[in-house]
Every structure is written in structure tokens, then in C-alpha cells.
Amino acid sequence: MTVVDDTALKLDPEEARRARQERLERMGKWVLPLAIMVLAIVLWDRICVWNEIPQYILPRPGVVLQTLHNDAGLLFSSLLVTLRITFLSLLLAVIGGVGLAVLFAQSKWVEMSFFPFAIVLQVTPIVAIFPLINIYVDNQTVKLLLCAWIVAFFPILSNTTLGLNSVDRNLRDLFKLNGATRWQQLRYLRLPAAMPYFLGGLKIAGGLSLIGAVVAEFVAGAQGQSSGLASRIIEAGYRLNAPRLFAALILISLTGILIFLVLSLVSYLILRRWHESALKQEH
Numbered sequence: 001m002t003v004v005d006d007t008a009l010k011l012d013p014e015e016a017r018r019a020r021q022e023r024l025e026r027m028g029k030w031v032l033p034l035a036i037m038v039l040a041i042v043l044w045d046r047i048c049v050w051n052e053i054p055q056y057i058l059p060r061p062g063v064v065l066q067t068l069h070n071d072a073g074l075l076f077s078s079l080l081v082t083l084r085i086t087f088l089s090l091l092l093a094v095i096g097g098v099g100l101a102v103l104f105a106q107s108k109w110v111e112m113s114f115f116p117f118a119i120v121l122q123v124t125p126i127v128a129i130f131p132l133i134n135i136y137v138d139n140q141t142v143k144l145l146l147c148a149w150i151v152a153f154f155p156i157l158s159n160t161t162l163g164l165n166s167v168d169r170n171l172r173d174l175f176k177l178n179g180a181t182r183w184q185q186l187r188y189l190r191l192p193a194a195m196p197y198f199l200g201g202l203k204i205a206g207g208l209s210l211i212g213a214v215v216a217e218f219v220a221g222a223q224g225q226s227s228g229l230a231s232r233i234i235e236a237g238y239r240l241n242a243p244r245l246f247a248a249l250i251l252i253s254l255t256g257i258l259i260f261l262v263l264s265l266v267s268y269l270i271l272r273r274w275h276e277s278a279l280k281q282e283h
Contacts, residue, residue, distance in 0.1 A: 126150060
């Protein structure tokens with residue numbers, strides 16, 4: 001007959017403490033930001049009341065929410081225009097960035113020849129490029145798309161190139177010893193190894209594509225050529241309609257957060273079964 005030690009059934013105090021700490025951290029990750037956000041909104045409201053600030057300078061949060069409800073049709077229709085530019089530019093950035101990164105991985109000479117041009121596009125302010133695009137491109141949608149694409153393109157290209165070049169040399173030599181072709185190495189070794197890098201670049205590019213679309217709309221909206229959300233901000237600024245301006249800014253912020261969360265979820269779902277970064281989150 002086997003005797004079971006009662007102490008073995010008890011949870012180790014250190015493990016219990018660690019489990020409580022993990023639960024608190026999981027709760028704190030959501031509770032603390034929400035509490036700080038609520039406190040900031042209450043403080044914003046109280047500052048407006050205590051200082052009797054006019055609503056055309058700084059509206060109260062309730063006024064902003066009411067404006068967001070009243071102008072929902074106008075603001076959300078403009079948001080759809082901005083989102084169309086955002087997602088199209090992100091799609092083009094993924095296609096162009098991954099395709100060019102694969103080309104760079106096949107030839108160091110190609111990478112050394114063309115990578116500096118990608119850096120030039122990245123470091124040049126988009127407001128400096130838009131006047132040239134405005135001269136050479138007639139279609140308004142294409143103008144905005146080019147501006148947003150330029151902003152979102154480099155993170156995907158840079159991260160994917162880094163991932164393709166970060167393959168373990170021992171694994172690469174093993175593939176060569178077994179007679180793997182370049183295509184087989186790319187498909188079965190280099191692309192899977194580059195996936196976490198690509199997904200990291202995708203999360204960055206998602207936010208940048210929204211920023212690029214909004215900045216391009218600001219430049220175009222100043223010329224009366226945009227119907228996106230940025231043009232509503234410019235219009236509200238000219239009319240001293242601060243509640244609508246704040247409502248549009250809140251929509252942009254919430255959209256950026258939603259894009260980041262969706263891309264983070266996509267990254268987790270792809271990596272959760274095999275990559276260490278996602279496994280740590282799971283366990």
C-alpha cells in the first residue's frame with residue numbers, strides 16, 4: 001500500500017506567492033490603465049469647471065461625447081475614407097516590403113545597392129514629399145496612398161530583412177548539406193525564422209500607416225482636396241468647433257489602438273504554438 005505524504009499535496013508557499021503575483025499582474029495590466037484613464041477624464045472635466053474654460057477652447061468630456069454622438073454620421077464617414085487609405089497602404093507596404101526583403105536576402109549586392117534608397121524615403125518628412133507627389137500624380141486617392149505607403153513601408157522591409165538574415169548558420173549549413181535549393185531554404189527555413197520579425201514590423205507599420213494617412217490628409221485638406229478625418233479636424237479648427245475637433249482626435253486614437261490590438265492578436269495566433277515570445281505569454 002502506497003502512503004501519500006500530506007505535505008506533498010500542499011502548495012509550496014513560494015509557488016502560491018508567485019501565482020498570486022501573476023494574478024495581480026494580469027489584473028493590473030487592465031485595471032491600472034483604466035483607472036488612470038478615468039482619473040485623467042475626471043481631472044479634465046474638473047479643470048474646465050474650476051477655471052470656467054469656454055468650450056471653444058477646451059470642451060468638457062461630456063460635451064465631446066455628445067458631439068461624437070450628434071456628428072457620428074459625418075465623422076464615421078470621414079473615418080471610413082481614412083481607414084481605406086490606411087489599410088490599402090498597409091497592404092502595399094506588406095507586399096512591397098516582404099518582396100523586396102526576399103530579394104535582398106537572395107543577393108547582398110542587391111541589398112547594398114537599394115537599401116539606402118529605402119532609408120532616404122524613411123527619413124524624409126512626408127510633408128516635404130507631398131508637394132512633389134501633388135505635381136506628378138493627378139488622382140487624389142493615389143496621392144494619399146503614396147504618402148501613407150512611404151511611411152509604413154520601411155519597418156516591414158527593415159524587420160523582414162533582419163529576420164531573413166538572422167537564420168542560424170548551423171541550420172543553414174544543414175540544409176545545404178542535404179542538398180536544399182535556395183527556394184527550399186527560403187520556404188522552410190528563412191521565412192519561418194523571419195516571421196516574428198515581420199510581425200513585429202507589421203505592428204509598427206499598422207500605426208504608421210494610420211499616421212501617414214492622417215498626415216497626408218492634413219496636407220491635402222489644407223488645399224481643400226481631402227474628405228478624410230483630418231479634413232474634419234482642419235475644418236473644426238477654422239470654425240473654433242473644439243468639441244468636434246476633440247471628437248475626431250478621439251476617433252483617430254481609438255482606431256490606432258484597435259489596429260494595434262488586432263495586429264497583436266494576429267501575431268499571437270500565428271506564433272503561439274512554436275515561438276518563445278508567444279509561449280511565454282501563454283504559460
